[in-house]
Amino acid sequence: MTCAELLIRLLRDTHGVDTVFGIPGVHTVALYRGLEEGGLRHVTPRHEQGAGFMADGYARATGRPGVCFIITGPGMTNIATAMGQALADSVPMLVISSVNRRDTLGRGQGRLHELPSQQQLLAGLARFSHTLLDPAALAETLARAFAIFQGERPGPVHIEIPIDLFDAPVVLTELPPPVRLFRPAPDPEGLALAAEWLHAAERPLVLLGGGCVEAPQAACTLVERLDAPTVTTINAKGVLGRDHRLDLGANAALPAVRKLAREADVILAVGTELGETDYDVVFDDGFELRGRLIRIDIDAQQLVRNQPVSLGLVGDAGRSLALLAERFPVPLARDGAERTATTLAALGLEDDPAFAPFVPLYAALREALPEAILVGDSTVPVYAGNHLVSQPEPRRYFNASTGYGTLGYGLPAALGAQLGQPDLPVVALVGDGGVMFTLSELATAVEENLPVVILLWHNLGYEEIRRFMDANGVERVGVDLRAPDFQQVVAGFGCASRRIETPEELARALASRPASAPYLIEIDAAAWQKAIAMPQT
Structure with missing residues (x-):
């Protein structure tokens, strides 16, 4: 061959x-x-x-x-x-x-x-x-x-x-079989010391990152036995299931969670970079850990980045969580659920002016598509969703606001998710600015008959950058953009669409989505926010 x-x-x-x-x-x-x-x-x-x-x-x-x-x-x-x-x-x-x-x-x-x-x-x-x-x-x-x-x-x-090797002949009697690799477990001595510190802790805190997505059961077992409030980062959403009593969500950058973190005497961080886009989205370097920090990661170099570490264990997140849980056969009782509830109440997410307009948006999605994979671009509804959304399982919420932070990610990534999980609904959360980077991929969605729901938040440009310019006293340049008529554009691709202004219209639009084709729902941001501010009759 x-x-x-x-x-x-x-x-x-x-x-x-x-x-x-x-x-x-x-x-x-x-x-x-x-x-x-x-x-x-x-x-x-x-x-x-x-x-x-x-x-x-x-x-x-x-x-x-x-x-x-x-x-x-x-x-x-x-x-x-x-x-x-x-x-x-x-x-x-x-x-x-x-x-x-x-x-x-x-x-x-x-x-x-x-x-x-x-x-x-x-x-x-x-x-x-x-x-x-x-x-x-x-x-x-x-x-x-x-x-x-x-x-x-x-x-x-x-x-x-x-290119001269593509047609080169290869003599091969049989294909090599697949190799099953087992990831390493952390050192037993280190595990024992970590368990000792966690046993003695009075105010423990757990930080779970995207490295934990393959081990939701082990993660849930451990945090429940530790009775510890737990931050689940954006890429770890769903690891503890939906609305778990110990889940603080991806809110490490907000004041009440930061206070909890500062007061924690022992912190266990598993499979997380402790990076800026998960713990410091306000960009002030204000996420501070004063207690003993135990870190577990498959990458040894990661153990010494971003925060001073007291104990570093190199190993697979899933195996580490399971082995550590075995060292706590009797669940501890340290008011973890009460501490979590008090902290969430102090956050007041649903009343926060930055998040409140999107509470009915995610409520409508949860009601209509409770099992959906939500895939986001860097856009205002996604920034709010990072704080508001709770998912039933891991791998059902991810976006480009983490790490590299590119624009144009949401639509094509949602198509890839739909191709990989054809039996689950998929929603792309995009803005009118970012979607223009990759709007051409709507042709792929139509060609492949992918029933992705595309929620397009239309706020006439780059809202996040407008805010940064305003906050820094910079005259707005290049952020107030003229968008096309999206209804006409997507019709040219052969895609059904609808323009809406209220949560009630969103619920109706989701209920009428096609079963085997993409569907774009364009939300007029100004009209939506006005409708949210007015009493509903």
């Missing part, structure tokens, strides 16, 4: 890949020979950035790596932003690209799609970037990628294949 044919078989049979996102190009035609017969579904976005965001959404919704086939040069620079978001949020993504012939690499001959070094360009956005020079090494190189996805902190991996 050829190298390209071997790639398809390894992805499908050895590594269990079922979906590939990509745009065919002259340099990748060989990859498409026999692709349909190979049993892999190919989804064609309208831009390589969209391919990366779709792969990201697919991975977050399923827990399986999202895979992309990308053309040399401009294809790779286009997908770079999506790789940056995936790297920041530890999302497993495999990017297979072409590159120019081996005998031309680095020679600057002005060949089609040529870059001085495509591999070097992408190396900073990937867990590793590799140029395949021998077809016989393909199986091992792919195995390395999936070893990262399964055995350590995940993220994007880039493998580029010179």
